Amino acid sequence: MFEGVKETEHTRIEKDSSSESEIDMLYSFGVVIFEHCVLCNDSYEYSICYFAPRDIYDIVVINKKEGHIEYFETTHQLNNTYLSYFNLINGESVLDNDGNKLVCRSHSVEYTL
16 A cells, blocks of 8 residues: 555444444444435335435335336435335334335445544
8 A cells, every 4th residue: 555545444334223323423423425225015115325425315216016217316305204214224114105014124324434
């Protein structure tokens, strides 16, 4: 490694009840790069990603049965529905607006040291 060049290490942590306070601390230190939550059922997959450096969310909804993107949006603020989805941790579930169960399959945070 050249003198004066610093290598940055990125680390990923799965969000669960035991890591929530650690993730809050990472946000307070300003080291979070992104937070990503994936929910799904037999018909749809929801991907909600928060990109901390730009303070934006990307929302992608995939219709799994028809094999296409149903919805895509980039926004600075989540509506109440997407916010409730984004606050789930791995294994938790919620009912969508049609009464279908969505299960959180992954919720991770990537940060830099």
